[in-house]
Each structure stands twice: as C-alpha cells, then as structure tokens.
Amino acid sequence: MQICRTSLPVPRTNDKVRWKLHEYLLGLLFVVLAADSAIAQSITVNGSSGPTSLYSGETVEVHTIRGGTASTTDWVGLYVVGAPNYSYLKKYYLNGLSTPPSTPLGDATFNITLVRPEDDYEFRYFPNNSINLLATSGLVTINPPVVQVSGLAVPEEISAETQESVPIDIIGGPGNKYDRVMMYEVGETNNAAYLDWFYLNGSKTAPATGVPNASFRMTLPSTVGDYEFRFTRNNSYTLLGTSPAVAATSSPVTHTITNGTTIVGINLNWGGAITKLSFATGGGIAYKNVVNNEGGPGRQIEAAVYDDADNNTDCWPCSNSSCSWGWNPVQAGSACGTGSGGTVLDQTATKIVTATVPAQWNNLFSPSVSAVVITQTLELVEQNVLKIDYHISNNESFSWSADSLHELPVVYLNWSAGRRAFAYQGDNAFTYDTLTEIYNPCCNNTVPLFDTDEPWVALVDDSIATGSPVTERPATALYVPGKNSNWGLGTRSTSSYIQNWQQVVLGPTEQTTITTYLVFGPTLSGVRAKIYELAGQ
16 A cells, blocks of 8 residues: 655644644544554465474465565565574565566465475565565474385384385485485494495485485395384484384295285295285385294195094194094195195286195195195285185095085284274175174184174284274285175184185085185275175175
8 A cells, every 4th residue: 555745734832723634634644554554464374374284395385465565575584483584594585486576466375395304484474675574474393204114104013025125205304415214123223234225216326406205115134133214314324214113024925916006925835825915004015914824834825625524633733643633635735834835827917826736734644645636816806805716626536525614715814913803793784884893812712603794704903003993904804705604713822814614515526616805905994895896785
C-alpha cells in the first residue's frame, strides 16, 4: 500500500479550528499506517506455521505473504535456530532462486530441496534486501539419517544368507560427496576394523556430487555371524546412522527362483525341498528366511507320505535302533541326515521343476529308498504367492492304506517367524469375520487335527511390529483349495509347522496331483485378502 507524504502547518495555540484539523489529519495518517501494518506478514513451511519434521533431501514448500508493498528483492533466509539475521545458511528470493523476480511477489510459494545435517532450523522473511525481520517460520527439524537393510530399519530384526547381496537404503543423509556406508561385525569397537565399504553410489570411487538419499547393494561375508552397516560422514568415522543387525546364516540352498521381491530356495540334495522363503515386508527383499531347516533334512517345506498300517510308532528311528518306525518316504531325506537327492527337470527365473525318489525317514527300513516318485513344480505366480504342485507316482508293489493321511505339504517355519497360528472357524466364510487363534503350545507339542471354514491356516510373526494389531504383522499361510478338515499344527523348540494332512490312496503304478499355495506378506490382513482373491471370493 502506498503512503502519501505531506506536510502540515503547525496551528497557532488559539486557533481551535486549525488545531482540530491538524489532529484529524494526523489521526487519519496513523489509521492508514496501522491498517497497512495490520496486514499479516507470514511465512509457512509445508502449509504449517508450527513445527515441521523432515529428512535431509526432502522437498519443502515455503509460502510467504507480505503485508504492505512487496518488493522484487524481498527474500527468505534459512537459519540455524538462534543465529543472528546476518548469518543465514542460504538466501532465496521469492521465486526460489538466487536472483530476484522481475515483478514483486506479495503472495509467493516456492519449493526447495533441503539438504542439511540433522539440526534445528527456521526460515526468516525480510523486505527489500534488508535484515529487518518481517516473519519467522515454525521450527524445522532435520531428523537423523535412516539406514535400512532389505527395507527395514532399527529396531527390526533381519536374517539373510552368508554371501547374500542385500539392499541398502540411505534416507536423509547430509549430502556430502564422501559420505559412505561401512560394514562391521556387531559390537566391533575398532572403527578401522570394517569388513567392506562403499560411497553412496555403490562404488569405491566417490560420486561427482553428494546425495542425501541412495540405494545400492552390499554383499555379506562368507562367515556366519551378526553384521551391521554404519553410515559415516565425509571419509571419516563420524557416525550418522546404523542399520539393524543382520544375522547371516548358511541355509542349504542349491537353486533359487525369484520375482525381484521374493526369493524361494531349494536344496536338490534334499529332494528339492524348500529351504528358503524370503519375502518383501516394506520395500526390499525380506526381513528373514522363514524356513526352519534345523537338524538337517525333514524340517523344511516338503511332502511326506505314510502307511499307518505299517506300524509307525512314536519314536526317533535314527537314535533308537529298536524303533519300529515303518514305511515313510520323506521328500528331503531320512532322520539320520541322508538326503533323498533329486534332478532338476526345468527352470526359469520364477519356476523350477524337480523330481526325487524319497528316502525312508527310518534309514533302517528295508529298502531305505522308496519306490515313490515326487515331481514338484514351484512357481511364483504373483509377488507374494508360491504355487506348489506335487505329482506323485506310486511304483511300490502295494496299495497305500485307506487309513493313512499324508503331509502334502508340511510347512516348517522358524519359531520367530510363526509364533501364533490363525484360521477361520466361524459361520460366515469369506466375509472378513473374526479369525480364531488356534491354540499353539510351545514347545514340542502338536495340536489335535482341526477343521476350518476357510481353506487356509496362517502362522504370524509377532516378534516385530509389536505395537500393531496381529493382523498387521508378517504372515505365511498354507492355502489348499477346497480343504476344510484334517489340518495339523504344532511347535518344536525352534520351529512351528502347518500340516496339510491329505488322504490319498494309490495302488501300484497309480498317480495323483496335489495343488497348494503358500501366500505370504507383511500383514496377515493382506495375506487373507490375497487368499480370497485366489479363491474367487
């Protein structure tokens, strides 16, 4: 608003008329000035005049409103809280540039990418290239950088394979050219004892310019152990952030298939049994291998057939020479660690076909290798869905007992990946009605065979996302189309398992095919929705 300059004659003391006129004009001038200054001078960040929290490298929106007459050289400065007005970190004219606009901007909005170390900042608004303060923004806090492995940050837990290439994500770094990520054993106090390192371009040659955010991969050592990745500043050991601990294990994997976010591994020496399942839980490859594997063959995701008429007693055949455990071909191999072996018939990036003649669980059974052939097809048909087909041929000279139930398959998961079991046992199937938590005792116990009203059972990892409802935690489910009865469930000291007990009677030379699905993901509710979709509900 323009203010007119004028001079007023000083009235004579006894001239009441002139004095009243003088008072009136002065009052009018003060009203005009007050009206001009009453127009709010303001500055907001991301639409807020209050505190704002963000990461280095984020783009923020600055909005200014000028009370009074705007100038082309009005400007905004970025300051550390408490700094004097002349000590700005960065100066912006109201077009967001270092050069002023061609016309004044009384109401201006511009975006800037704020690459700064963690600290408390504020924006200040000044007129006409001066440092006469018009307005100050709310507090702008730059959060500490975040270091993610496989899409997860502290305090989540992660497991991976030795020598596995794991994705590293840096969020909100200070953007120095020589910032780097260094790998250490957990607990290592000697900064110089790093195992490997990279700049944020994934190379040991620094980038041309620094970046606040980056994604690249680093390879874990060949030794089993716990490792972490430390984000350090500008070729120093000054710590900016630390990743979650990564437990590097050595799972028996000979072949893998992947769709980019899920990895499925098998061990051909163990009949092609599934020894690895890692799935995405939030932007990267999974937080852990959920398959158990402990104790050698027999604790994987696999098929096993039985003949209850052949005296299968409750004993451990490997440790008890008098154990009378009978005919029981197991895809992975025997209780004593003898693998069934196998052959790869076909493989693509997302599909693998194998065949095995499974060994007897009791390696003292004669003959120790069955005459059953299991041809297994594994295919990642969707991001979080693994289709499992078992084509089973009975080449024995006898028919399987009509009283027998077979594990097609049994799904052994690590105890940490399957602490609680859920199924639907209500009256309103496929309606998202409340699930039933199946009693799942720990340890070395089984749950009696039970029925469901939807054809699936899920194991849920309640060791992470503990502040969320159980339906919002990672889950792995076995979905068997059309199945509602003879589900099995149990736990051991290190594992939980789901059993698809299936009644199959095969005479000599007869064959059958069983189709099941593993459905998995970062939330039980999402797994359930995917099963409904597969079921056409």
